Amino acid sequence: MPRSRVTALDxxxxxxxxxxxxxxxRGTADRLGTVETDLDAPWPDLGPSADLAWASASLHHLADPDGTLRRTFAALRPGGLLAVVEPDGLPRFLPADLGTGRPGLEDRCRALTAPRTAEAALHPAADWAPALERAGFTVEAEQRYAPRPPRPLPDSVGRYAHAVLTRLRAALDGRLDPEDTEVLDLLLDPSDPEGxxxxxxxDFRTERTLWVARRPPVSG
Ligand SMILES: C[S@@+](CC[C@H](N)C(=O)[O-])C[C@H]1O[C@@H](n2cnc3c(N)ncnc32)[C@H](O)[C@@H]1O
Known part of the structure; x- marks a missing residue:
């Protein structure tokens, strides 16, 4: 049986x-092709029709997701599948009680930034089923799930938390009270052992939704 090939577009x-x-x-580089392209623009020729397309945490970034879904439909063979995975929002990292400051800092930061985050995202927490159907797909499954990273958590979670909290700190724009701001700055201090x-x-808490959609097989 021929080994499958993967083409990644980003x-x-x-x-x-x-x-x-x-x-x-992982020793699989000979099966991977990469194509640097803007998914909102017409795609280059990707070769033979694909059996499976996978869009991970990308649709909400696109200016024209309907166009991208139509191009994905065209790139699949009849009967081929598209899996779309989208996060609910940015992951959460902090325990409720940090042992310093008032408990619930991350919740307070998120409550203050939520309206602006929603405005800034092109398609925040969208339901992608109608868009998939508009592009011609049949939605066969939809499932919400909470991925759990391996324990102990890799060091990259700390770096991810630092990047996300740095963005939150900027988005808060002086609206956090001084005590919380002090704790947030401590958390972001690379030299502080409590950072x-x-x-x-x-922790790493996030929820995602998976949609599985099929390009209908040719009938008759
Ligand atoms: C949150 S990251 C997800 C990365 C990867 N798919 C994953 O699941 O880990 C979003 C990705 O969408 C890509 N992206 C955003 N807008 C794009 C566009 N118009 N065309 C191509 N890629 C885009 C970004 O470059 C980035 O790699």
């Missing part, structure tokens, strides 16, 4: 480079 050369590096580490880059009590 506009970010860094993401594609990291993907190639990961494939090399997210060092502390051992971080």
């Amino acid at each position: 506009r970010s050369p860094q993401l594609l480079r990291r993907l190639r590096e990961a494939a090399e580490r 997210v880059l060092s502390r051992q009590d971080l």
